[in-house]
Amino acid sequence: MSEQQLIKEILSGNTNAFKILVDRHQGRVFRTAMGFVHSKEDAEDITQEVFIQAFRSLSAFQEKSEFSTWLYRITVNTSINFVNRNKLRRLLIDTGENLKALLNISSDEKNAHQRLESNERDLMVRNAIDNLPEKQRTAFVLSKYDDLSQREIANIMKISEGAVEQLLQRAKANLQKKLSRLQ
Amino acid sequence: MKTEDVIHEVIEKEKQVESNPFLSTRIMSKIAIENAPLNKRIYFFRSLVVAASFALVIIIGISIGKIYDENKSEYMALNINDSQIENLIYYIDMAYE
Numbered sequence: 076m077s078e079q080q081l082i083k084e085i086l087s088g089n090t091n092a093f094k095i096l097v098d099r100h101q102g103r104v105f106r107t108a109m110g111f112v113h114s115k116e117d118a119e120d121i122t123q124e125v126f127i128q129a130f131r132s133l134s135a136f137q138e139k140s141e142f143s144t145w146l147y148r149i150t151v152n153t154s155i156n157f158v159n160r161n162k163l164r165r166l167l168i169d170t171g172e173n174l175k176a177l178l179n180i181s182s183d184e185k186n187a188h189q190r191l192e193s194n195e196r197d198l199m200v201r202n203a204i205d206n207l208p209e210k211q212r213t214a215f216v217l218s219k220y221d222d223l224s225q226r227e228i229a230n231i232m233k234i235s236e237g238a239v240e241q242l243l244q245r246a247k248a249n250l251q252k253k254l255s256r257l258q
Numbered sequence: 259m260k261t262e263d264v265i266h267e268v269i270e271k272e273k274q275v276e277s278n279p280f281l282s283t284r285i286m287s288k289i290a291i292e293n294a295p296l297n298k299r300i301y302f303f304r305s306l307v308v309a310a311s312f313a314l315v316i317i318i319g320i321s322i323g324k325i326y327d328e329n330k331s332e333y334m335a336l337n338i339n340d341s342q343i344e345n346l347i348y349y350i351d352m353a354y355e
Contacts, residue, residue: 123285196268204265
């Protein structure tokens with residue numbers, strides 16, 4: 076069944092047809108959310124919020140763009156709002172995870188040290204991605220986490236392909252600069 | 259290890275994370291709850307009942323207050339005998355009888 080048919084079914088009152096849409100797009104929405112929050116539980120909460128919002132505003136979907144493009148827009152906006160709302164909580168969780176990693180050092184010191192280093196490196200990369208300017212971050216997440224083409228990203232962000240290319244280059248340069256310590 | 263490889267490695271690790279297999283069921287149950295017309299009606303009536311209860315409590319409170327006010331005695335009762343605690347009103351009432 077095509078997405079247009081599914082949407083018509085849902086709008087005519089067949090709520091179960093929405094499950095097919097959820098099953099089709101859940102993976103992408105979850106991956107995009109992961110790119111913004113780096114936590115399974117938070118990404119699942121965002122995925123749920125995205126689909127509920129999509130269901131509520133499905134009648135406003137004008138089919139000018141693809142359903143997936145529209146859904147990606149909702150995902151990006153919901154994720155950015157979620158991150159802005161939970162900045163302090165995120166900071167506390169990161170600190171907690173670091174402490175937990177420190178306290179879990181086993182007798183095998185070499186392995187423990189390696190694990191600690193790996194955790195610290197992962198955290199640095201995540202922080203560097205999180206600290207990118209909003210547009211660069213959105214383009215980067217859509218490109219790296221969802222493997223979308225520049226054209227698709229341009230459609231989602233409603234900008235030109237050239238602008239997307241520029242955003243991705245700047246994001247890359249920013250990340251290189253922030254993570255130069257890792258080399 | 260080059261910075262790009264490190265970033266790639268971290269991203270790939272995150273991409274391997276799978277969502278809960280029951281996530282779609284969770285989403286659909288939330289939607290079903292939100293969409294149920296019966297629930298909407300119940301929610302409407304629940305707020306109506308709460309508002310009506312508040313109004314009823316206020317009206318009863320005012321009525322009780324008024325009953326007390328209407329039955330107020332014209333005579334003032336004075337306790338002057340502390341050891342016996344007798345109301346002087348009894349003596350006054352007797353004088354009227």
